[in-house]
Amino acid sequence: MRFYVITIFPDLFPGPLAAGVTGKAIEAGKVEIVPVDLRDFAHDRHRTVDDIPYGGGPGMVMKPEPLFEAVESIRERAGSRVPVVFLTPKGKPFAQSDARALSDENDAWILVCGRYRGVDERFREALVDREYSIGDFVMSGGEIPAHAIMDAVIRLLPGVLGNDESPGEDSFSRGGLDGVYYTRPQEYRGLEVPEVLRSGHHGEIEKWRESRSRAETERVRPDLLEGGQDGREGPSGD
Numbered sequence: 001m002r003f004y005v006i007t008i009f010p011d012l013f014p015g016p017l018a019a020g021v022t023g024k025a026i027e028a029g030k031v032e033i034v035p036v037d038l039r040d041f042a043h044d045r046h047r048t049v050d051d052i053p054y055g056g057g058p059g060m061v062m063k064p065e066p067l068f069e070a071v072e073s074i075r076e077r078a079g080s081r082v083p084v085v086f087l088t089p090k091g092k093p094f095a096q097s098d099a100r101a102l103s104d105e106n107d108a109w110i111l112v113c114g115r116y117r118g119v120d121e122r123f124r125e126a127l128v129d130r131e132y133s134i135g136d137f138v139m140s141g142g143e144i145p146a147h148a149i150m151d152a153v154i155r156l157l158p159g160v161l162g163n164d165e166s167p168g169e170d171s172f173s174r175g176g177l178d179g180v181y182y183t184r185p186q187e188y189r190g191l192e193v194p195e196v197l198r199s200g201h202h203g204e205i206e207k208w209r210e211s212r213s214r215a216e217t218e219r220v221r222p223d224l225l226e227g228g229q230d231g232r233e234g235p236s237g238d
Helices: 022-027 066-080 094-103 123-126 143-154 203-221
Strands: 004-008 032-037 084-093 108-113 130-133
Touching: 004 066, 004 084, 004 130, 022 143, 032 066, 066 108, 084 143, 094 143, 108 143, 130 143
Parallel strands: 004 032, 004 108, 084 108, 084 130
Antiparallel strands: none
């Protein structure tokens, strides 16, 4: 998997993705993150990539020329039409199903990190294939959302997680939130690990975990139980 990240802050990449399981995936050659400095495609000595909006109003808008040329340069280098993902507050809320789609559908993606008031609409209309937001809030730019999306995708790639960990058991993968977990010691400060988890009865343990998964979902995200995330059933299969 190769991610081309168009940004005015290329030094932010790979950033935190260089640590943990994502870092190991990069070291092993399973993933490559290629930062692309948008200012390299500016047309003036000041390397300007933004300008005032037509019609007036506050803020600045990312110019079309550097964006078009950056994408075209990447596609020429890759020898194929690498699809473009634009990170914007106006995008579709990013979900686990989107992470799965990005991990399955293509072996390369261009992530465009928006800044300022946004990008020239001609770029969106002509070149953007998908638009994602990571929440109902506005950030200074798309760099942190790009990190979040790449992390979610990388951990789904074959061989990235260890054999004892399955992304199919994660929150949202089965339609709701994951349950709760305990580890040793059995008792800590008067708090005991539930007896069912120490029973060795795998069927009862699975039922208990499903019930706690549903309880967690009802407590925090009851909307997921109304048909489940992305239209799937809830965590207990109801």
